[in-house]
Amino acid sequence: MAGLTIDSVTKRFGEHPAVEALSLDIAPGEFVALLGPSGCGKTTMLRMLAGFESLSEGEIRLGGRTLASHEHHVPPERRNMAMVFQSYALWPHMSVADNVGYPLKLRRLDGETYRRRVAQALALVGLAPYAERSPQELSGGQRQRVALARCLVTDPDVVLLDEPLANLDRHLRAAMEQSFRDFHRRTQATLVYVTHDQSEAMALADRIAVMCDGRLAQWGTPETLYRQPRTAWVASFIGQGSLLNVAAGRPGQRLEEATLMRGLAAAPAERIQPVLVRPEHVTVLSDALSPQDLRGRVERVTFRGERYELHLRLESGEALLAYHQTALGEGQQVALILREGWCLEPET
Template identity: 45%
Template sequence: MKSELGAGATRLQIDRVVKRYGPHTVLDDVSLTVEAGEFHVLLGPSGSGKSTLLRVIAGIERVDEGQVLLGDQVLADRRVCVPPERRGLGMVFQDYALWPHMTVADNVGYALRRQRVERAEVTSRVDALLERVGLAGYGWRHPGELSGGEQQRVALARALAGHPSLLLFDEPLSNLDADLKERLRVEIATLARETRATAIYITHDQSEAFALADRISVLREGRVVQQGTPEAIYSRPASPFVARFTGLSGELSATVEEVAEDGTVHVRVLDRTLVAHAPTRPSNGAPVDLLMRPAALRIGRPDAAGAQRSLTGFIKDTAYRGRGYDHVVELPDGAQLCGVFDQQAWPRGQTVTLTVEAGGCFAYPSAGRAASDVPAQMSHAR
């Protein structure tokens, strides 16, 4: 079946691309390389430029500066813009983009008919793809007779039909409920890798990005602000924006006590000393913002001795999450730490100790946060 699905991968290179709409610069000197066969996620909030970058890669938008290359072929620069149908790509849209007057089989086989593939071969490949995405026997139906998840499977089969060397995904799961989203995420990851195609996937959902990506590019206001593996971006965010966008429990004001050679710092917060990673090396006595992942916090019984590398607070709220409980812990200064997980439910009002692990704490120079530096929706990644 693998030979039925894909024709092989090609390296994609975005080199100093600029895209403007009138006086507004939407993509500002964007460069990134996606290796052959890599599943690369463009992650960012609304307005970060990720959709525009995908449209530039697809050939829907022209570039004002820079170039896009697929292998050795220039797809776009200031003079050249290869049409989408000649770029050897398949695309899966957020809203499915199926032709309502065509049957499922006709939608999936559209690219093959444009390539003038023999009718018998079209039928064979369409049937094989529909079986692969779990829709065997659905070929005679129309999109309006299908659920949202079934329509997205048809869109995925259509994108794969032409044996693309490049697969583009435009937030394909955003319109689906949580259970179906997870099942289709697994199917997309499996099928994309079976094709051996290079894949570009855009999303604003950091948990989705971490689950899918070989590598991630984080975008903000038309610029790539960090690139790396999901593990690297989660464990070493390059800026407060990246840390906040990829999931925090909370933030505290602190003061640097000591800077270590290994890139960690000892900080004083609420009369306790904690250890954190410092992407920039602050000086002793400098004020910093201490950003903490939920996974860095572990709830325990209160300790009368006031242990170091821990904080004391009380349980403000408890929420059942299926495999355990998320807690909100309020600290003595009124600050709240959210999404603190434990297998057991700690009762509201209970005084607790939070052990704080250095691996999930980041100290950045204190600077009054602008509203634009905080994502509209802060998710609590573990």
């Protein structure tokens, strides 16, 4: 397998940069997600990888082979990549097996080799018993697995997936996430997966490229992005949390409880360092309050099944989100302990 390199890739439509100076090094066999809101450039980047869009600047390489640059463009059919579309793109008049084998037919492959490779691809996605059915007889999740098998049948170097779970309901999406994990483990293929759903990306990917307005906002493992976001924008896009200003720390530093609490007690003019506090790092004390406590007032309570979300307002006027095992009354005063926080870069 070969590594995939995206080197300072830019794509402009007229004067508008849809993707700007994006660089990523993707290891062979890695599962990578391109994550961001609608219009951030992630699908445009995927289409450039597939060869459906040309580059304005930069270079895309697979191993030592240049696939695309401003002067050079390898057509999609010669990149040995496969793409799974949001709409599945299955032929309704063909059986499941014929849909899976269609790319092999285009390569004029038939006979025993054709049948063996189709059977292997269907077995990998758990659909061997459905080979002779039509796509209309399958569920949404099964159709998605047919699309995956069609990718596998050509033994691609890279599999590209464009919002593949967007058309499925929540329950089926959760089941398909496990199917994608199994698919990646069995095939060891390099996967590039586009999604706007951060929980989906966090559950599946080895590393995530978070995109905003065509640029790379941060590139890292799911745990790094959650625990050590670079900016307030990334912090708000990945998970839940509260942004507070404190008189302690510097960007990229973790603040322990004592330092964080002292920084929150400082004069407002000294509190200039933005700090992310995740709700699981907030302890809520609803018993008797003392004058030195950090206090908050409960503004709203949301039941989430396994816990309650408390939307609090500090005496400074700042909002704070916390988790709690029991529901508290709106307007109730509580004492708070913030066990840790992560220092962010200031907004520019």
